[in-house]
Amino acid sequence: MLHFQEHLLLPLAILILLIAITLLVYRRTTPALAPLTRTSLTLLRILAILLLALVLVRPLLGLNYVSKMRPKIAVLLDNSASMKLKYGNLPRSSLEDSILSSGVWKELSHRAQVEFYSFSDTLRPTKPGQLDFSGNSTSLSNALLKLQKISPQLSAAVIITDGGNNSGPDPVTSAGQLDFPIYSIGVGSEEIPADLAIADLKYPPEVYLGRPVTIELSISNTGLAEQKLSFAVSEAGKTVTSKGIRVSASGQKTSVKIDIEPQTEGVHHYQVSLPHLEGEMNYQNNQRKFSLKVQKSKLKILCLAGNLTWEYHFLKKFLEEEESFEKHYVVSDQVKPLQDAFPANLAQLSSHDLLVLVNPSLGLLSGKEQILDDYVLKQGRTILLILDNNFLFRPPARLKLQMLPFDPAKMTPSYLQFNFNFQEPAYANPILRLSEDPQENARIWQDLPPFLGALLTTGANPQAKVLAGFQPDDGGPLYPVLLTQEFGKGKVMTSLAFPFWRWDFLLTGLGKESQAYSKFWSNAIRWLTSQKAGKGLELTTDAMVYKAGEKVNFEAAYRDELGENETGGVLKVTVKKVSSTVQREVAMLPNSEKEYIGSLNYLEPGDYVAEAAYSIDGKITGKARHEFQIEEYSLEDQTLTMNRQLLTQMAEVSGGKFYTIQDYRDLPKDLDLKEKKVEKQKSWEVWNQPGILVFALFLLSLEWFLRKRQQLP
Incomplete structure (x- = not known):
């Protein structure tokens, strides 16, 4: 079957015109030609024209046929x-x-x-x-x-x-x-074969130094009788602890708990082992590995309240719900202690990472100026000040606190209702970010109950950063009511608006979500206690130990000087087995939270190290390293x-x-x-054959030669 790849109307018209011209040229010639010679020259030119036209219209010759396949x-x-x-x-x-x-x-x-x-x-x-x-x-x-x-x-x-x-x-x-x-x-x-296996292993990936951690095992028994045996937990080949247990009869699982207490910070790699019993089908599932990331301690917070108020009650409720905090409380009625006492010296105070002062009076802080200043300036600790009009109760003649981001002598209380007036969009600051969605964040702030008052100051420290202010209705100056400042090695955050507890109380009473209260204070504590590391790259995996055959998921984040994630550079992550030099690159893609995610499949058992490098304009600006393990226990060990x-x-x-x-x-x-009958089609591009063009040129050359022999122009 013949197909044409160009429209035929114009080429056909040109072809007819050229043939007509050829016939006209050879109808009468000077000198006159014999009929046979005239006919021969006419046919040579017409045939050459037809061949050239065939090339121009690009015909395809198709052939359909049926082939038998074995x-x-x-x-x-x-x-x-x-x-x-x-x-x-x-x-x-x-x-x-x-x-x-x-x-x-x-x-x-x-x-x-x-x-x-x-x-x-x-x-x-x-x-x-x-x-x-x-x-x-x-x-x-x-x-x-x-x-x-x-x-x-x-x-x-x-x-x-x-x-x-x-x-x-x-x-x-x-x-x-x-x-x-x-x-x-x-x-x-x-x-079902005879087999003893550690079917499941539960443990917290992050623990705190000096605190016991509970490891929970689920031991399955198939084909074996109920019996007594012992299992051991080892680290670097040395037994850390062991325990005797009674394993349930065949077809049942036995839950076992054991406590271990890491003695040093860092990552600890452990192995839980069961004995190899005679007749077992598979010994590989008798041991499992796990790793614990041991942190120095929980975040230690000392909360000092100037009196028993709803502000203190709701803040204490929030702190008690946070398991990562180690809390201590001191409550005083003006200057008289009601619960415990304020630390007597700097050493005692410095055992706490964060000092929260809730509605303290100036009198309560009098005489402790040097300890508080050294706590922030020299020890690099942090203070959160939550103040109301109680702060101005019975003020001493002079209170010299360098770490305050305002002058207490230049303060007056106001009892007008107001909402925060932000210097910049709230989403731009991590403390004010109550939602990762900017529009949702703005809506949450609009729905919060108003404050009932504030301490207005005209003596804010020029180095303090004003996060929010109070704008009077008469158009007066913007008074700072939420401030942060870094002093020496430490940080201070101060709130001069009151009360905050209405955020939790009123929203809960109206049947609305009240997470804004806890989210705000969580953000504040996270900012206060975060290290001033500046920009940097962080690389993690979703687990520290994987079964052989499991997918390893990676997550990386590069943070600028403000601690904000950015994805404008180039991130390269490579993974290699510690005992090998062969590297595999991980394809990392940015997500909606400006973090990078990627994964690797089917790594063989062993210890691995992942290394990441982040570069901007060809210059490396951040590096990170992360270790993980692939244990011998495989997904295949479950196919009994x-x-x-x-x-x-x-x-x-x-x-x-x-x-x-x-x-x-x-x-x-x-x-x-x-045999399968398969219909096939084969096609040839007739126009794309060099022989056609060569033959057309040959015909034109032969015509030219004969014309010269007949003395034609």
Whole structure:
């Protein structure tokens, strides 16, 4: 069939015109030509014109035909680590080898083209005898879908496996989407084997120095009687603690708790081990690893209240709900202690990371000026001042506190209702960011109950940063009511608006969300106690220890001088095993929170280190390093029996059949192997043949030669 790639109207008109001119030219010539010569020259030119026109219209010559294809069978061989588990006295891999060495495949090769693939986490071409059974995870679905993509004309797929599946989509659903039937051959026993395993391990990833941490284990027992045994927790090969337990009878799980107490800061790597019992199918799941990140201590907060007020009550309620805080309280009625006493010296006060002063009177602070100043300026600690008119009660003649961001002598109380007036959008400051959505953040601030008063000052420290102010209705000056300032090594935040407790009380009473109160104070404490590290890069993973075969998720953030995340540079993250020099790069993509996320799959067991570098305009501005572990315990260690149900369902939904090790030799007679008729099309670009152009030039040259022989111009 002939097709043209250009419109024919214009070329056809030009062709007719050129042929007409040729006929006209050779109708009468000087000198006159013999009829045969005239006819020959006319035909030579017309034929050359036709060939050139053929090139211009770019015709395609298509040929449709039917081709017969020999049937093709794909044989998928399970290469996962679970194939090393025993079936009787032999590993499952031996059963797979015996199936491959049978005469079934020779018989099938006479009737069809047979291709072999190995699979675990992915699909690869292979040959029998080349398997190493090292895959730490299995995805039947990914293997089948990839097979259909690379070999769409299959007659059937035969899969030899124990039916273990621990990653990827649902294989039954995927099997139902295939264009070919699946014939599954199951290897392994369906009987529950004798096995003792640590099925689950729970522990807090971050703990505090000097405090015991509870590790909870779930021990499963299959095929073994109830018995007494002991397990041990070790670090760097040395036993940290051990405990005797009684393991429940077969088919039950035993929950066990044990306490350990790390003695130093940093990351500690531990291993929990159960004894190897005679007759167990798998010893690999008798030990598990875990890591603890040990921090110096909880954040120690000393809260000093000038009297028992609702402000103190609600703030104490918030502090008590935070498990990461170690709280101490001092309550005084003006100058008389009601609960405990203020630290007697700087050493006692410096044992606390943050001092919160709630409505203290000036008299309560009198005589403690030097301790408070040194606490901030020299010790690098922080103070949160929450003040109301009680602060001005019985003021002493002089109060010399360098760390105050205002002058107490230049203060007057106001009892007008107002809401914060921000110097810049509230979302721009991390303390005022009550929501990560700027519009939602603005809405939350608008809905908050108004303050009932404030301490107005005209003596704010020029170095203080005003976060919010009070703007009188008469258009007077903006009075600062929420201030922060860094003094020496420390920080101070002061609130001169009151009361805050109405945020929690009124919103709760109206049935609205009251998280704004706790979020605000959490932000304030986080800013006060954060280190002044400036810009920097941080790299973490979502766990410190992974099972072999699990996905490792990475998260990175680069912060500028203000502590804000930015994603304008280039981030490169590489991962390598500590015992190897081979590196793998992690593709990191920015998310909506201006952080980078990425992942790696199927790392082999061992200790790993991830290194990150952040660069702006080709210059590295931040580096980070993070360590994690892949334990020997694998997802494959959970595949103790053959999954007949899964393999049967996959075969049935695809139109195939399930076989056991006893009846797989029936496979050749069950396969319907017929030659496939495939309709094909072949096309030639007639215009793109060099011979046509050469022949056209030859015809024109021959015409020119004959014309000269006849003495024509």
